[in-house]
Amino acid sequence: MPIxxxxxxxxxxxxxxxxxxxxxxxxxxxxxxxxxRTQRLMSAFAGKIGNTGAGGASCGSCAATSCGPT
Ligand SMILES: [Zn+2]
Known part of the structure; x- marks a missing residue:
C-alpha cells in the first residue's frame, strides 16, 4: 500500500x-x-518505513526528498 x-x-x-x-x-x-486544500508531495517513502516518529511528517523545514538518513 502506497503511503x-x-x-x-x-x-x-x-x-x-x-x-x-x-x-x-x-x-x-x-x-x-x-x-x-491539500497537495501531494513527491516523496520516496519506500525506504523511510521503519523510521517513524521524529522527522518525516513532522519535519516541515526541509524538502521531503532530502529529509532522511541518507
Ligand atoms: Zn491544514
Whole structure:
C-alpha cells in the first residue's frame, strides 16, 4: 500500500496518508484544520518505513526528498 505525504495549503501542516490502492483518488482532508486544500508531495517513502516518529511528517523545514538518513 502506497503511503503519500500531503501538505495542507491552508495551514501548512504535512501529514502522511496511507492509500489502500494506488488508484484511490479522494479528497484528503487536513487532520489539523480539516481543509481539503491539500497537495501531494513527491516523496520516496519506500525506504523511510521503519523510521517513524521524529522527522518525516513532522519535519516541515526541509524538502521531503532530502529529509532522511541518507
Ligand atoms: Zn491544514
Amino acid at each position: 503519500y505525504e500531503f501538505k495542507c495549503r491552508k495551514c501548512g501542516k504535512t501529514f502522511d496518508v496511507l492509500f489502500r490502492s494506488r488508484d484511490e483518488k479522494v479528497a484528503v482532508a487536513c487532520p489539523e484544520c480539516k481543509s481539503t
